[in-house]
Amino acid sequence: MVVDRHHDIPSSRVPIIDLSNPDQELGGYARKYTLDLEKRRGTVDQLFHNIWPPSAVNPKNPQDYREVNAECTKHVKMLSEKIMEWLSEGLGLRREAINEVVGGEYLLNVNYYPPCPHPDVIRGLNPHTDVSGLTLLITNEIPGFQVFKDDQLIEVEYIPFTVIVNISDQILRLSSGRYKSVLHQTTVDKERIRMLGLPKIRSWDLFPSLSAKTILPNLGPCYTRTTFTAREICYSQDVEVFERFNESFEAEVTDEGTPESKNCNTRKPISKTCCGPKPFIMDKLCS
Numbered sequence: 001m002v003v004d005r006h007h008d009i010p011s012s013r014v015p016i017i018d019l020s021n022p023d024q025e026l027g028g029y030a031r032k033y034t035l036d037l038e039k040r041r042g043t044v045d046q047l048f049h050n051i052w053p054p055s056a057v058n059p060k061n062p063q064d065y066r067e068v069n070a071e072c073t074k075h076v077k078m079l080s081e082k083i084m085e086w087l088s089e090g091l092g093l094r095r096e097a098i099n100e101v102v103g104g105e106y107l108l109n110v111n112y113y114p115p116c117p118h119p120d121v122i123r124g125l126n127p128h129t130d131v132s133g134l135t136l137l138i139t140n141e142i143p144g145f146q147v148f149k150d151d152q153l154i155e156v157e158y159i160p161f162t163v164i165v166n167i168s169d170q171i172l173r174l175s176s177g178r179y180k181s182v183l184h185q186t187t188v189d190k191e192r193i194r195m196l197g198l199p200k201i202r203s204w205d206l207f208p209s210l211s212a213k214t215i216l217p218n219l220g221p222c223y224t225r226t227t228f229t230a231r232e233i234c235y236s237q238d239v240e241v242f243e244r245f246n247e248s249f250e251a252e253v254t255d256e257g258t259p260e261s262k263n264c265n266t267r268k269p270i271s272k273t274c275c276g277p278k279p280f281i282m283d284k285l286c287s
């Protein structure tokens with residue numbers, strides 16, 4: 001499986017991404033965080049590369065890794081497209097509608113959380129929503145994925161051979177908040193490596209987008225604008241960027257929102273005590 005195979009790739013062949021360099025192509029490894037007790041953050045390594053469309057796929061080598069990815073991508077696309085069909089129908093749209101707006105590009109993100117001696121105080125990733133269209137999570141057997149529902153933090157059970165599906169920010173936006181982007185966070189394990197593959201629909205460049213407005217004309221103009229660059233959004237698990245993202249989201253609703261979407265702003269904020277830093281985008285959605 002792709003997630004296991006990436007371990008075998010000699011690191012000399014994989015570019016290291018400098019997260020602070022906005023001009024560097026997004027393909028390679030990055031150490032996202034190093035253990036920091038004060039910030040309650042563990043070490044997190046990440047691998048990113050494009051898996052669709054074929055012209056954008058990287059890395060070109062090793063050949064067998066590429067082949068495994070191509071096979072995996074077929075299934076990722078099939079599943080994602082099926083889910084987007086259901087979501088389109090749920091909005092009363094043509095089945096193809098959401099896929100036509102967000103389904104063009106896919107990225108594989110692999111997260112690696114080494115064992116951490118302080119799992120009681122350390123988190124893997126802080127609470128966040130994903131900026132993609134959809135995120136699929138294919139995890140190893142170590143639990144650690146947690147979601148917020150009605151102010152409660154819920155541990156998502158590991159079930160072998162299953163895929164977890166997160167609706168992410170772009171589908172929230174194009175649905176004018178009818179579909180919620182799931183607020184989630186991760187934990188670390190004291191003794192075992194936690195690792196997972198996250199194929200994501202890489203749609204964060206699509207807003208503002210003419211196609212979104214044309215294909216989804218009745219869903220309100222208010223969610224089609226963003227002031228963020230693809231780069232910022234990609235790494236928006238950083239609290240500061242998230243807060244700015246939320247501010248722009250709020251401004252969009254206030255400035256241009258349809259009456260219906262404005263009413264979406266009535267949800268109670270998620271309690272700060274259970275989610276650590278600030279509540280993010282979820283507190284602005286319909287209940």
Ligand SMILES: O=C(O)CCC(=O)C(=O)O
Pocket residue numbers: 109111124125130137139144145146184186196198
């Ligand atoms: O590690 C996990 O379970 C989820 C990771 C995640 O939320 C992300 O990379 O966006």
Ligand SMILES: [Fe+2]
Pocket residue numbers: 128129130184
């Ligand atoms: Fe996430």
